[in-house]
Amino acid sequence: MRLSKVSFRYRRRDSFVIEDADAHLAPGDVIELTGVNGAGKSTLLRLLAGLARPTAGTIADRPPVVGFAPDRFPTGQPFTVTAYLRHMSRVRGGARWEPWSERLNMGHLLDTPLGDLSKGSAHKVGLVQALMAEPGLLILDEPFAGLDVDTRETLPSIATEVAGRGGIVIASDHQGGLRGLPGVRQWSVVDGRLKEGTAAPAVEHAKATAPVTVAVTLPADELPRFLARMRDEGYRTREIEETR
Template sequence: MRVSNLSFRYRRQDPWVLSDVDLTLAPGDVVEIVGRNGAGKSTLLRLLAGLLTPVDGVIADRPRVVGYAPERFPAEQPFTVAGYLRHMAGIRRIDPRAVEIWAERLGMEHLLGHRLPDLSKGSAHKVGLAQALLCGPELLILDEPFAGLDAATRTELPVIIGEVAERGGTVVLSDHQGDLRGFSGLRRVEVGETTAREVAPGPDDPGEAEPAERVTILEVTVTASRARELAARLREEGHTVRMSEAEVAE
């Protein structure tokens, strides 16, 4: 995906938020957008997601399936969590049973029957994350995804991000709290003074000097009835687990 000479302002009389931005994002990239408050991080994320249109310049080769989780999920909607997520799955032609799988993964199965407007801030935020992840995004855009998350989900989210990247997806996110610092291979793009430029990884990042421990993929065949329990146990131990489509359909 290539961003060329991108410029954007919200209204004709407004100052430019971004001007002449060039950026290349490759499959498997995980890119953190950094910058001070008001620098234009959310604006750039919305442009990348295709929710805003550049005033000048182009965004080419955007992947087909885009998942976007906003900084603040609009919870004032007349749905239950399950109703909303199933509806989103329907729009995206996803097996609705994937809703339960993501709900479990994000620790929100107990919320499926709750009404969206009644959710706490953190729970509403999880619904925003779930709808972005449901579609199996090739481009995943997350605006402050760690904000307000409980400890278990804060630990799980980098694993999920790693899985999306591992299967060739591109992940772009803002992360004020620094939860992704130390993520191996993390690229960083700084937004400020209307420009966006690649900057070196922060001091906590392992970068190239300290390669991540070698990993291997182990395929395990297990009866469908035991799959979820085993997957949960392996995830608790910190492993990345991906289940086959057959299990999603169980």
């Protein structure tokens, strides 16, 4: 897969979000994409996935099967999790979603309406629909955000498997969850320009992902629901009784 002088802007008189991007991707590549918020990472991922067309330049030799897991899964759809995944299976020619549902521990979510899912649970649904058809190009936008610990630990092995069968994996990831994989390539978007080999230094990464404790005050009757939601999204919680 090759990007040649790829540029993109939303409207004719707008500034370019992505400008003159050149890159080559080979079967088995795993790419970690970094950059500050608003740098154009999500736009680049949509271009790579074929969900947006370059304003200029070309993207050639994209694998025929693309799996795309967005940062925010669109939950405003009239489906339960099972009904949605069955629908996507039909779209994907009968692809099997059940093994991925089991692997991501989603059994308790299958009868839940999409609109009732937490962000982390919705993200799992997005991952399953991206993985079910064995994509030759797997694109993940902030894949670790809001996930429970077990799923975060599973994702690197999934990326390794996709790459191992000749697929390409590209993940926009400020948490560095794929950074420990052997041979992972580093891309970054800086001022609309795609650069290679520019991952954040390890010290900066450690600071960015270090745990932070936040205290939240809630009415007592709202506490159980709040704690359950936070735990579902992968956060550690602890009740502290306020003293007066």
